[in-house]
Amino acid sequence: MTACEQYERFDRLARLAWELHSLGIRVSLGVPLTGRPVLEVVSESGAKVHITAIRRRCGWVFSWRPWWARLWWRDKGVVAHAANVADIIAAEVNA
Numbered sequence: 001m002t003a004c005e006q007y008e009r010f011d012r013l014a015r016l017a018w019e020l021h022s023l024g025i026r027v028s029l030g031v032p033l034t035g036r037p038v039l040e041v042v043s044e045s046g047a048k049v050h051i052t053a054i055r056r057r058c059g060w061v062f063s064w065r066p067w068w069a070r071l072w073w074r075d076k077g078v079v080a081h082a083a084n085v086a087d088i089i090a091a092e093v094n095a
Helices: 003-022 085-093
Strands: 026-030 038-042 048-056 059-063 077-079
Touching: 003 026, 003 038, 003 048, 003 059, 003 085, 077 085
Parallel strands: none
Antiparallel strands: 026 038, 038 048, 048 059, 059 077
């Protein structure tokens, strides 16, 4: 993973965090020393959901499932360039 890819991942998560914040959702962007940045979203019920940005063939995708669950639940993500990506994630987190 290149430094440019890490920066792009952080940039996409930061933009998503700002959009979710403007919808009134509590968010926190974590940047560990090693590993990938992660966006923590707190639902209305108080549950914490971790969102990561993943590069796929179709482009960047936001996923909110554990890495092992991505093998079976392929529909639990949204492409990052969608116009209403924050609305989709807010609805899924609060469902």
